Amino acid sequence: MPSYTAPIKDMQFVLHDLLNVSEDGTPGYAELDREFTNAVLEECGKLNSEVLAPLNVVGDTEGCVLENGVVRTPTGFKTAFDQVKEGGWTGLDMPEEYGGQNMPYLLGIATLEMFGASNQAFAMYQGLTHAAASAILVHGSEEQKTTYLPNMVSCEWTGTMNLTEPHCGTDLGLMRTKAEPQDDGSFKITGQKIFISAGEHDMADNIIHLVLAKIPGGPEGIKGVSLFIVPKFMVKEDGSLGERNGVSCGKIEEKMGIHGNSTCVMNYDGATGFLLGEEHKGMRAMFTMMNEARLGVGMQGLAQADVAYQNALEYAKDRLQGRDVTGAKNPDGPADPLIVHPDIRRSLMDQKSFTEGARAFLLWGAKLIDQSHRGGDEAAEGLVSLLTPVLKGFLTDEGYDMTVQAQQIYGGHGYIEEWGMSQFTRDARIAMIYEGANGVQALDLVGRKLPQNGGKPIMAFFDLVKNFIKENEDNLELKADFLEPLKEASKHLQASGMFFMQNGMKNPNAALSGSYDFMHLFGHVCLGLMWAQMAKAAHEALEAGASDTAFYETKLATGRYYMKRRLPATAMHLARIESGADPVMALEADQF
The missing domain is CATH 2.40.110.20 (Butyryl-CoA Dehydrogenase, subunit A; domain 2)
Structure with a gap:
């Protein structure tokens, strides 16, 4: 049976080394010191590893049953749900007046990753409740809030x-x-x-x-x-x-x-x-749920990728298969472990560099939401609105691909249900479809989000990248491995936007045919930015004499892999975008 271990150390790195949350001026962030966030994450991780993860396969094999109008959930789900409610996890970031703990959304998203990775099907019961309660909180009358929110925050309803x-x-x-x-x-x-x-x-x-x-x-x-x-x-x-x-x-x-x-x-x-x-005005109210849900679905892409990676890594270290071409690494055994082989390393590095980059991207997105909702920052609101289709679409596409790669490491065993890898792949697949299929996310990104507010959010993103590169251009530790690849990828993103501006009005299909590639190009640039920023944080920690040098050196090596092996995909996506609509629209409907 697969297992799950909450990546608390990496979460702490993102929260404190990268985002510096306790020093941020956003209301509610001052209390988020390392000790406090570690206590919350440790407790949540324990619940997910020990209680919810073992129920994941139970839910998959038993499913839900409809009898006489009543749906019976899988064995153990109700007891586990009671434990989640008793721990106050359902209202972690909801207002105190309705029974919540009023913690920042950022911390809620960090715990959401654990719930999604340990048991995605289970987590959806509380996750959708949170989204529905958020819609009532924003759009409901005082009577509606009083009537429904206390019991929804606690998940009694x-x-x-x-x-x-x-x-x-x-x-x-x-x-x-x-x-x-x-x-x-x-x-x-x-x-x-x-x-x-x-x-x-x-x-x-x-x-x-x-x-x-x-x-x-x-x-x-x-x-x-x-x-x-x-x-x-x-x-x-x-x-x-x-x-x-x-x-x-x-x-x-x-x-x-x-x-x-x-x-x-x-x-x-x-x-x-x-x-x-x-x-x-129903869509206005519904989008309060959908925007939150889309960030949560992006998190599901990360979560399934991470739990699949954890198990694939363990398998690659234990499974003996073949010999290292440079010489036996396990001479006393009949074969070497899978992890000695370069293609297995490539696959694991793809997965590791994605999950760690995606985690940083999502937590940064959650921070932008807090800056908007708690701090009234309109620029942050515009930026996270622009990034939402990328967070949802890119991360679920890539997250699914990573579960497939993790499954592949198992060889034939990955296709056998008893090993559990199939479930991660099957569970991840829906995230590309619901809360707005990813093709629709790409259309929304190009058709609505790019031109919104006169293009201010996308220009703000370009400035963010440009300023980071400029501020660190004298940092030789970053320049060749991180800043130059990021600069090149950002140029590809700008060139694609320019292509849409020059061609989209006279031929809308020229823009829409490239929308999916644009979403992925944008996603790679976002993860490239995250890795460049994490590299800076890791270097600073090492220079400050951090005791766990192995963690920070591993972080740097993983980031270099992303910048050298994954980020160059931006050139491919730009080439596809600039090919325009003709290759896509060449056939008439009856020619397919």
Whole structure:
């Protein structure tokens, strides 16, 4: 059975050596000293390694079962969920007035990685609840917040997001679910939603569904969509639960992975719902959930890659296979361990350099969210909005690829279920699809995010890279290995943006045909920036006489690998972008 060990030392490096969180002026960061964050991460890591990770294979093999309208979760899930609730992990970064601990979002994201790596299907129950509670926190009335948030923050009640319908996926303007106004101010919700994660289960007393629907007579398409709170059980004035609402689970979807999460078809038959936010402004409220969820899904790409890497590394060290071409490294045994072979090293270095770079990227993204929400920093808000499609799309694409590489190290055993590597690959695959398929993320990045606010966020990113290079240009430890590759990759990113500006208006397909490559080009530059900054932090730690020299030297070697072997992909992506739309659009539909 696979195991999981929380990467606390590396998290601490990112939080304190790279991001210097306790010295940051963002409200709430002053208390995040090394001792405090280590205590939180250690406790969370223990819970995930000892309790949730062993249940991962249980959830995968048992799945969820629908019986008489009730979904039964896998063995051990409910007991584990109670432990997570008792530890206060579900409300770590939520407001104290609703039962949370009011810690920064940054710390919440760090713990989220552990939950996702140990048991992604399980983590989704609390993760979606957090997102739904965030939407109510931002857009709900005081009565709605008082009614729902305390129990959602504690996960006594869980939450969902209901967007997709059988006939429409991303194009939500086509939805048919309707909301009929009632004399008492409520609405009757009628329709069917599909792919609803945690839509029905036995781990919470109530489930608070956030449902997109159209009010008759409203604008056509997406402009006519509103968002509604639809509880599974009605909530009485005293806070107790009343009668069952007109919402039910029609079936559980048969999925490729995340079997331990109950992905449901939800039927709304005149269910009572309450408007959340303004009429016909449902997408604005839903995007409060979706932006948070997209960062969380990017984290899932990292999490699955990391746990797969941990197990592949252990296997590569133990499995004897062949001899080192330069001479036996295990002369007393029948063969050398796999890790002596260069191609195995290449694969492991791909995985290691990705996971550590992605961790830094995601925690930096979480810091930007804190700077925006807690500190009112509009520049940080613009930058993280620009980066969100990259965080989601690039990290889940690459994260999935890394699980495949980890599986490959096992050879035939990687294809056999008892070794557990298949599950990481299958669980990682959904992250490329839900919360906006990655092709849509790329279109959003090029079509909406690049030109937003007159291009200020992308220019701010370029300035960030340029200023870092300029400030450190005299640092010979960084120049050749980190700064020059980063500078070259940044030029590729700028050239691709220029191509879109020069060609996109007269031929939109020229930009859209290159959008996916642009997302990946951008992602590599972001990880290149993270590695350059981490290299600087590692050098400074060594110069200051850090006791664990091996850790920092390993960090530098891993960063050099990324800059030499992974970052050059930016040139390939630029070449594809500059080929324009003609190669992509050459065939008519009937020629395929």
